Amino acid sequence: MKKRIISVLTALALWLALCAGASAALTPAVSPTTLSAGEAVVVTLRISAKMTGVTALDYRVYYDPAVFELSGGVRGEASSLATLSSQRTDPSGGAYYSVSIVDPASSGVTVNAGALYTLTFTARTDIAETVSSAFRVMRHAYMDTGFAPSYTDDVIGGTTAVTVRKAPEGTVESASLTLAGEIGVNFYVALPDAVANDSGAYAVFTFKGAAGEPIPVKDAPTDTLNGVTRRIFTCYAAAKEMSEQITLRIYTGSGEQVMLKNSSGELLSGGAARYSVAKYVMSVTSPAGQALAGKLASFGARAMTYFDYTPVEPDAASASAITAVAEPNVTSAVLRPYKPTSSGSASGLTVKSISLTLETLAAINLSFAVSSGHTIGEYAFTLNGRDVTDQIYMSGSRYYLSIPDIPAKELDTVNTVTVTRGTEHLTITCSALSYAYNALKTAEENPARAPLCDLVRSLYAYNRQADEYFA
Numbered sequence: 052m053k054k055r056i057i058s059v060l061t062a063l064a065l066w067l068a069l070c071a072g073a074s075a076a077l078t079p080a081v082s083p084t085t086l087s088a089g090e091a092v093v094v095t096l097r098i099s100a101k102m103t104g105v106t107a108l109d110y111r112v113y114y115d116p117a118v119f120e121l122s123g124g125v126r127g128e129a130s131s132l133a134t135l136s137s138q139r140t141d142p143s144g145g146a147y148y149s150v151s152i153v154d155p156a157s158s159g160v161t162v163n164a165g166a167l168y169t170l171t172f173t174a175r176t177d178i179a180e181t182v183s184s185a186f187r188v189m190r191h192a193y194m195d196t197g198f199a200p201s202y203t204d205d206v207i208g209g210t211t212a213v214t215v216r217k218a219p220e221g222t223v224e225s226a227s228l229t230l231a232g233e234i235g236v237n238f239y240v241a242l243p244d245a246v247a248n249d250s251g252a253y254a255v256f257t258f259k260g261a262a263g264e265p266i267p268v269k270d271a272p273t274d275t276l277n278g279v280t281r282r283i284f285t286c287y288a289a290a291k292e293m294s295e296q297i298t299l300r301i302y303t304g305s306g307e308q309v310m311l312k313n314s315s316g317e318l319l320s321g322g323a324a325r326y327s328v329a330k331y332v333m334s335v336t337s338p339a340g341q342a343l344a345g346k347l348a349s350f351g352a353r354a355m356t357y358f359d360y361t362p363v364e365p366d367a368a369s370a371s372a373i374t375a376v377a378e379p380n381v382t383s384a385v386l387r388p389y390k391p392t393s394s395g396s397a398s399g400l401t402v403k404s405i406s407l408t409l410e411t412l413a414a415i416n417l418s419f420a421v422s423s424g425h426t427i428g429e430y431a432f433t434l435n436g437r438d439v440t441d442q443i444y445m446s447g448s449r450y451y452l453s454i455p456d457i458p459a460k461e462l463d464t465v466n467t468v469t470v471t472r473g474t475e476h477l478t479i480t481c482s483a484l485s486y487a488y489n490a491l492k493t494a495e496e497n498p499a500r501a502p503l504c505d506l507v508r509s510l511y512a513y514n515r516q517a518d519e520y521f522a
Contacts, residue, residue: 076100077110077167079188081211087307088218089176089322091122094186096150096167098129099207104159107194109151110206112170113187116146118215119172124148127166135168149191159196174215176310176318181216218310219246221301223324224281225314228331230347230517232413232456233287236331238299238324240282242268242309247282251304256286258297259363268301289411291360293328293351294370300324329369339520346509346516347459349376353509357502358410381508383491389463389484397472399425402479403449407486409506415454415483417468431471457483459517462510487511 080095096110114121116138124135136149150168154160172186187210221242229235246252246268253265263286271282286297300323301309310322319325328351332344352375354360362370391405399422408414421427427450432440434454443450454466462483470477487507494500 076205076207077188077190078207079112079186079209079211081186081213084211085214085216086174087216088174088178089308089310090218091171091173092119092186092213094170094172094188096127096169096188098162098164098167100164102162104195105152105162105193106154106157106159106196107152107192108162109149109190109192110167111141111147111149111189111191113145113147113189114172115184117175118178118182118184119174121148121170122173123171125169125171127168128163129165129167130160130162132160133168135170157196176218176322178215178217181214183212183214185210185212187211218308218322219243219303220310220312220318221246222312222314222316223299223319224276224279226324226326226331228328229285230459232458233289233411234293234328234347235285235287236297236326236328238284238286238326239274239276240284240299240301240311240324241279242282242301246301246303246309247280249304252302252309253304254282254284254299254301256284256297256299257364258286258288259292259295288328290351290354290409291358292362293332293348293373294355294362294365296325296327296364296366298323298325325366327366327369329366329372332372333369343516343520345376346513348373349378350506350509350513353502353506354409357506375505375509376512378505378508378512381491381511383488383495386484386488386491386511389465389482389488391479391481391485391489393480394478395476397430397470397475397477400430400470400472400477402477405479405481405485405489407483408453409510413457413462413483415457415466415481415486417452417454417479417481419450419452419470420448421450429472433469433471435467459513460521462514463518484511484514 076099078097078099080097082093086092094112096112121138126133130152132152132154134151136151138146138148140146148170152160152162188206189209190206221240223238223240225239227237229237250269252268254268254271255265256263266284268282271284273280273282275281284299288295288297299311301311303309308322311319311324313319332348335341335344351373355373356375393402401420403418403420406416408416427443431438432443432452434452439452443452452468465480465482468479487510490503490507495504
């Protein structure tokens with residue numbers, strides 16, 4: 052009788068152990084199971100019930116490295132001891148990553164129910180055609196405090212099939228700069244008809260580490276070269292931002308990324324095009340172009356110093372191209388021809404200052420004060436003969452007229468502003484270099500103002516070179 056009871060208890064203990072093991076199965080979840088090249092798929096390893104007395108545990112996540120690359124891994128809440136290995140290969144050549152737990156004290160730890168680890172894979176951008184692949188998860192090892200495999204259950208749903216579609220492709224044929232008040236970095240992209248005619252397709256620039264507003268592909272300007280229609284996408288940078296990386300990505304209306312190639316047909320990293328003003332400076336080969344690029348780069352370097360600007364996402368490979376050049380021969384005497392002038396008067400209104408915006412874009416700003424007993428509505432304003440009265444705005448106690456977005460070759464262009472009150476006329480002439488003259492006239496002997504003086508000297512040198520280049 053005693054033996055029978057012992058036998059029953061032993062069987063019950065074994066049954067309980069098997070039930071405990073079965074209740075602690077690992078269930079992998081793979082999402083999505085259909086994706087495009089360049090997109091991500093997430094593999095989550097989830098423990099269904101608490102496991103106790105664990106001294107060692109190892110799960111393998113098999114994948115096809117010809118289709119996927121691991122792009123990230125995050126430990127879950129099931130155990131703080133879970134670790135992710137580097138990529139490994141088993142004796143049969145299968146590639147895998149190992150998610151494991153090792154109790155350093157060998158006293159047995161608890162693994163809670165929940166996510167053990169989450170692995171993110173990215174579908175390679177160089178797949179030639181749509182492919183079928185799979186993720187396979189298996190338990191490789193388990194040991195309890197007695198160094199025995201108490202939990203013998205298998206992984207539930209260990210193999211998940213995944214389909215990776217070949218993404219649509221586009222070609223970045225070239226890039227250029229537009230030297231306006233801001234510097235426009237232009238990407239010329241040839242797109243397949245399926246994307247070009249997709250009313251929902253859009254482009255996004257990532258600049259200074261942040262994504263900008265979507266740009267509808269259908270609204271992008273075009274040009275044609277050698278019979279190929281190209282969409283032109285432009286991102287604008289200020290002088291101080293010449294070292295910033297600019298990244299262009301294009302998506303279909305359904306959100307699928309268009310994989311961009313270079314003009315040699317090679318897929319760009321992550322299917323995205325990257326460029327910077329600094330890279331353009333390094334790529335110029337013609338003597339005239341190099342001369343202009345050098346002055347542009349010097350202006351950018353001086354702007355970075357003056358505004359104490361540190362790039363958010365620098366183009367490290369090209370940043371050294373943005374180098375300052377000394378311009379000791381540029382003095383207030385040299386810039387005297389650009390001295391602003393004023394003639395006539397308009398009762399109750401005075402010109403208070405002429406300034407230049409350079410932190411964002413090149414713009415001339417004239418400020419006016421209106422005396423007590425007068426209102427701004429008494430005056431009409433013209434800029435080079437064009438009525439701009441409705442462009443006058445107030446900031447603080449002063450009124451302003453801005454002349455924005457001045458191209459490099461027009462920094463020396465003289466503008467005429469006329470203020471009219473009845474029969475009275477006040478006429479001001481100035482250019483962007485008028486500010487440079489004023490700055491040097493008042494500060495060129497002051498060492499504390501050297502960053503400003505160096506900035507306006509480089510602005511003048513940049514303008515002179517642009518005049519020569521665009522002549």
